[in-house]
Amino acid sequence: DTAVSQTPKYLVTQMGNDKSIKCEQNLGHDTMYWYKQDSKKFLKIMFSYNNKELIINETVPNRFSPKSPDKAHLNLHINSLELGDSAVYFCASSRDLAYEQYFGPGTRLTVT
Amino acid sequence: GESVGLHLPTLSVQEGDNSIINCAYSNSASDYFIWYKQESGKGPQFIIDIRSNMDKRQGQRVTVLLNKTVKHLSLQIAATQPGDSAVYFCAENPPGNQFYFGTGTSLTVIP
Numbered sequence: 001d002t003a004v005s006q007t008p009k010y011l012v013t014q015m016g017n018d019k020s021i022k023c024e025q026n027l028g029h030d031t032m033y034w035y036k037q038d039s040k041k042f043l044k045i046m047f048s049y050n051n052k053e054l055i056i057n058e059t060v061p062n063r064f065s066p067k068s069p070d071k072a073h074l075n076l077h078i079n080s081l082e083l084g085d086s087a088v089y090f091c092a093s094s095r096d097l098a099y100e101q102y103f104g105p106g107t108r109l110t111v112t
Numbered sequence: 113g114e115s116v117g118l119h120l121p122t123l124s125v126q127e128g129d130n131s132i133i134n135c136a137y138s139n140s141a142s143d144y145f146i147w148y149k150q151e152s153g154k155g156p157q158f159i160i161d162i163r164s165n166m167d168k169r170q171g172q173r174v175t176v177l178l179n180k181t182v183k184h185l186s187l188q189i190a191a192t193q194p195g196d197s198a199v200y201f202c203a204e205n206p207p208g209n210q211f212y213f214g215t216g217t218s219l220t221v222i223p
Contacts, residue, residue: 004155041120041199043156043213056210090155097210100146103155 003027004104006091012110013081021076021107023091031055032074033092033101034066043090048097049074055097081111120199121217131189133217135202140183142204146211147176147187150199159187159200189219197221 004025013019025032033056034046047066048056054066063079074091088108092101125131137145143164148156162169162176162185169176175188185202199218203211 041150041216041218043201043216045210045213048210092155098144098205098208100158100161101156101211103157106153106155 006104018079023074025093029093031094035090037088086111124220131192133187133200135185137204139206141206144205146203148201194221
């Protein structure tokens with residue numbers, strides 16, 4: 001069983017489009033995250049939810065909107081996609097903020 | 113913003129040699145540290161952790177050393193194998209806060 005899963009794995013789209021990435025964890029964790037990893041492998045946290053509540057909201061354009069319908073899911077919706085949004089997006093989960101994180105396989109987003 | 117100006121440190125080692133990957137952390141209050149390994153096309157995976165009340169912790173072929181005086185963490189990999197080729201991240205956790213990831217180091221093992 002995959003602990004943290006993301007769909008889709010690859011996403012190619014044009015500038016200006018709106019897209020969503022879905023994430024699910026079956027570990028029973030309370031905390032979920034979205035990270036953005038650029039071409040230099042720099043891993044930047046974007047958002048974190050604890051029990052469906054937003055607890056971390058880093059400086060991210062408001063075109064990015066996370067949604068947590070329940071504890072096991074954290075989706076990322078991106079409006080008006082820009083070239084600079086091209087990156088690999090990772091979902092992760094943990095028991096709490098101070099515990100190790102389990103990462104999904106990543107979604108490679110390419111904006112053309 | 114983006115990691116403009118930052119370069120991913122790289123390390124190349126011969127198969128069978130020992131590897132040492134270094135990390136400088138920023139917050140002297142951090143009391144928990146984790147090393148992650150990210151293989152190509154995959155998400156980061158937990159390797160080993162250490163709390164601030166220890167200065168050394170050993171796992172299977174890996175050892176983490178913590179020097180709180182100079183805020184330095186290192187990961188030693190013994191008898192490095194081709195499967196160890198990956199990007200390695202250190203992450204620090206200040207009390208009551210989230211984990212903060214370092215910039216990563218790319219390890220290439222030469223057969």
